[in-house]
Amino acid sequence: MNNIFLITKREFLTQVKKKSFIILTILAPILLVAFGAVIGLMFKANESHNVIEVVDKSGMFTNQLKSSNQLKYIFVSAADEKSKINNLKGNESLDGILVLPELKDQNFDNLQKNTRLVINNKIGFDTKQKIISDITDVIKKEKIKQLGIAESQLINLDKGFTLKTINVSENNKEDSDLAFGVKSGLSILLMYVTFMFIIIYGVRVMRSVLEEKNNRVVEIIISSVKPFELMMGKILGVTLVALTQFVVWITMSVIGALVLNTGFSSIQKNIPGGNEELASKLDVAQIATQVSHSLLELNFPLIICVFIVFFLLGYIFYSSIYAAIGSAVDNETETQQFTLFAILPLMLGMYGSFSLMNNPDGPLGFWLSIIPFTSPVAMIARIPFGVPAWQIALSIALLLGTTIFMIFVAGKIYRVGILMYGNKATLKEIWKWIKG
Known part of the structure; x- marks a missing residue:
């Protein structure tokens, strides 16, 4: 256990001490907002007149x-x-x-x-x-x-109908169209972030294992620690790196929402009553204020906790697969035949989750968020809409059990594959490693 802690600490400190990590962690949210603004300006610039x-x-x-x-x-x-x-x-x-x-x-x-x-x-x-x-x-x-x-009758005829929705499960809170849009946007954002980070950091673990294997550095390390300890240390170290970034980004997002919610509200109160031109220029600010207000009304502690737990377990689950793949091959080209097994379930969960927006509690949403291969993405996509506590608990239990089993299987592959060179691993041979 001490060896796993030391390897995790080394892997974590190696990553977070890099200037590129610090810069990207701080600038990534700003760059994301700037990217969205640039896209908006591009559409605006291309408008026809x-x-x-x-x-x-x-x-x-x-x-x-x-x-x-x-x-x-x-x-x-x-x-x-x-x-x-x-x-x-x-x-x-x-x-x-x-x-x-x-x-x-x-x-x-x-x-x-x-x-x-x-x-x-x-x-x-x-x-x-x-x-x-x-x-x-x-x-x-x-x-x-x-x-x-x-004409007055015509105007009255075309008048739309507004339906007020009261959700008794959320203390009789009004469920507006804006709130639904905010939940959908947050759902898609969290889903994409989870999907992308599991793949990005999973591939990073695989390349790290492959690099040490090709450089024969692993032979020296294995003489001091067990292969399983090395694999778990690498996975947990990179996991902490990802969580560090998430903590920083979540903090920046909450602060940004609070600033939007309070700052623009005070500005709008000071707008002169007859100044319609100035009021029209602040339409975007008003929308931003309403969005931030809707965000702050969500159960953020639950959303953040579920997001972190499912990302953590999902990442360890898939990183175990990536670590096993990295140990079983000799070069990055050979990884392509195996990485498909890790990417396909995640893609199934992500694209299947798009149908959850209209019916988050439907049978598809339920099963995608319960099955361990898709639950890291699907449950995170559902959580902004509200999920019963027993479903969250069941999903976590199944994902935790499957993650432990996958670590065990990956450890068996890693133990044999990390010291093998020159042999192209096949699925049949990998199955023998697991059985052995």
């Missing part, structure tokens, strides 16, 4: 087609139609001309057949759909008006 001149021969669409930030309508006289179209090519300030024919005998089908959009250059699919949607809305209003329905 089109100018369309409208020739409305029917007179029905004048002042009904409303301009927006992405699409501007300019109504022109029908007498200028031909000259406008002839001069359209090469006109950099104009993207197209929308020609709406006369409406005869309320024949809207004929109106649709003869409506055409003449464009200067290619326009985006979204722009075209927006024009179609705007025309459709005007025609819909005209048809309803012919039925004798007033």
Whole structure:
């Protein structure tokens, strides 16, 4: 046991003392937020801003087609139609001309057949759909008006219905759409983090074992410690490295949520009542405040504890497999035939968990979060929505038992494979090592 502690300590200190570890641990959340901001700016920069001149021969669409930030309508006289179209090519300030024919005998089908959009250059699919949607809305209003329905009645007719949801299992707390969206986002984030870190750090263990094996350093180490102690020391050392990063990131996330929740709220209270322009600029801040408030309403102690426990057990479970693979082969190329067995169950759990968003307590969600091969990902995906305590306890018990069994199996493979060179391990041969 003392040897496992010493190897774990060495592996842990070797990793955390690196400048790259410290820098990435602190900068990773900032880089992630910055990356999201850059993606948002990229979408914003690629938004189309089109100018369309409208020739409305029917007179029905004048002042009904409303301009927006992405699409501007300019109504022109029908007498200028031909000259406008002839001069359209090469006109950099104009993207197209929308020609709406006369409406005869309320024949809207004929109106649709003869409506055409003449464009200067290619326009985006979204722009075209927006024009179609705007025309459709005007025609819909005209048809309803012919039925004798007033515009005020039409507005009342289109009014949406808001359903308030009260969850008796959570002390009669209101379960809003925003809260559901926050839970879904947190679920996906935790699921991806678990999936990626198990693979990244599992491969790191495998490469570390493979490197020591190829350098023959392991022969010297094995003379002082048992192969099982070396394997467990490496796994636990890298596990502590990952947990250290998580503790730092969780702390930064909670502090960030508190800052958003308090800082933006105080700013919004000081906004002058009539300053609509300033208020509109703070829409993003208001959304961020609501999101952070919804996050802080979640049972964070339970979520963090379950996340750490399932990540820890899941990581040890899969790292044992990776350590066994690293000891059984001579080079990294040969690992590809075995790593698939470790990646496939995780992928099954991750992609299967996407269906949990609509029904977290369904049969698929239950079994994915109970079966040890998928539970490290699936249970973490379910926990923001609330999971019965007995299911969490059962899942942990099964995962713990399977992890201990996998450590035992991996230890048998590691004990034989770590000192074998030149022989390409097959599944049949590995099975003999396990049985022996």
